[in-house]
Amino acid sequence: MLEVRLVDGRQADVDEYHELQRAASLVDYPQSPPPTRDAVLARLRDPDVDLGERLLWTARLDGRLAGCLIAQLPVDGNEHLAFARIVVHPALRRQGIGSELLRTGAVALRERGRVVVEVSQVEPNSPGARFVADRGFRTVNISVFQILEFAEVDPAIWEVEPPPGYRLVRWIGHAPEDLVESYARARHAIGDAPPGESAFRAPDWTVERVRRLEAGYREHGIERRVVAAVAPNGEVVGVTELDLQPFRPELAAQRDTAVLAAHRGLGLGQAMKAHMLCWITADKAGLRRVWTSTATANQYMADVNHRLGFATVRRYSVVNRELAGL
Ligand SMILES: CC(C)(COP(=O)(O)OP(=O)(O)OC[C@H]1O[C@@H](n2cnc3c(N)ncnc32)[C@H](O)[C@@H]1OP(=O)(O)O)[C@@H](O)C(=O)NCCC(=O)NCCS
Known part of the structure; x- marks a missing residue:
């Protein structure tokens, strides 16, 4: 059974997230070393302060962490916008988990008055790129990571x-x-x-x-x-x-x-x-x-x-x- 829930990142079990992020990184960024446990801990504990409040949803499949959605809600002139990023465990992709996370998050973000959702790191020619393209997102900028x-x-x-x-x-x-x-x-x-x-x-x-x-x-x-x-x-x-x-x-x-x-x-x-x-x-x-x-x-x-x-x-x-x- 799939269960999507809004959770508190500060209470999260770091090892579980580390396993998810590590498995995803090995598939999505094979040339880069996967994140360490501390790097995952940092992402869970430390929001991007400049980008406002952060929300975390988890997707559990029969109790196991299968994916998550992290959203940030910027303020001071950006109350129309939410940033979002979804990750699903590579072994559990293409079963609708990413879509369910997006649907649940979208409802909650609309309820908070947000109008647009933006994803700022989509790898070209990746499953993520196809996922967002098939869901009506359009490319608005290209960035370099240095x-x-x-x-x-x-x-x-x-x-x-x-x-x-x-x-x-x-x-x-x-x-x-x-x-x-x-x-x-x-x-x-x-x-x-x-x-x-x-x-x-x-x-x-x-x-x-x-x-x-x-x-x-x-x-x-x-x-x-x-x-x-x-x-x-x-x-x-x-x-x-x-x-x-x-x-x-x-x-x-x-x-x-x-x-x-x-x-x-x-x-x-x-x-x-x-x-x-x-x-x-x-x-x-x-x-x-x-x-x-x-x-x-x-x-x-x-x-x-x-x-x-x-x-x-x-x-x-x-x-x-x-x-x-x-
Ligand atoms: C993007 C991601 C979250 C999708 O998770 P998911 O659980 O597989 O999503 P769903 O099963 O709901 O939908 C999968 C859709 O992605 C697209 N897709 C993914 N992999 C694909 C592939 N190899 N070929 C074609 N389409 C693909 C399709 O639109 C597919 O829909 P379909 O299965 O109905 O054809 C997952 O691939 C992931 O974690 N990628 C790495 C992180 C990332 O890039 N995030 C950015 C997007 S927020």
Whole structure:
């Protein structure tokens, strides 16, 4: 008997999820090492704080964990949207489990006022790609997934000075009071990144949102590091952000990088990112690699990443559709 239920990820039995994610990874990403138990633990315990509340549904077949659906509900201008990802154990695919998870999740997400569902990592020519295409999702963007392995890069390439007149400021977890307003304004600049037709809108950045997210990182033990570029007038005009998660001491996540339009073309993006890499390699001994992802249309960012030592590992599609009718 198949049973789909909304559950609390913090109470979940990690070994069971590890077995599911490991089996799926071996089939879906045969070239990559499968996730460790700690990586699965991190995914279960730590939501993507920037993307809002997270919900988890499980599908059990005769009591055994057969698949799950993870959804996130962004806010601050994205109340129309839910992100979702479904995984079904490879031995149990094509029996309707993925469809049942999608149906159940869609009803609940509609009840919470969401209108569009978006899946942001669909491997081309995979069962997942066929699953979403057959269910009326359309491709709205293509992203590249990039990894920097510290062992393969000469740190000398990160010795990049900021342009004259600008200085770099850095902090962990809490923006300084005297910079937080201009920092919130500079965060808006990410809205200029090529969005494709993604339903995700640049969030409405306010000091209140900044402080709320900072509290969320603290609550989940996430170390959010920020390097900001400060212009001669004392205001933040560019930022780059990186997460160090508990349970994943070897892997950092490079998040948003953005520079306000009036300050582009000066090399601030590269200087900030290079400074971030110097910083984390200097004081995080166990760290081995950093991952990031960016839209293929954002050639500028992908090029900066290549210059800093990132290699493109794979491309994937972002797809979405209306929740009505699912
Ligand atoms: C996508 C996924 C969740 C589907 O789970 P599932 O339990 O097999 O889903 P269902 O049985 O309800 O539906 C399977 C559908 O996927 C598509 N599909 C999957 N594999 C396929 C294949 N090898 N050839 C053709 N179509 C395929 C078809 O539309 C199929 O429907 P059909 O069996 O009626 O033809 C599963 O393949 C998976 O876990 N993939 C890896 C994770 C992923 O890519 N997730 C992204 C999508 S949210």
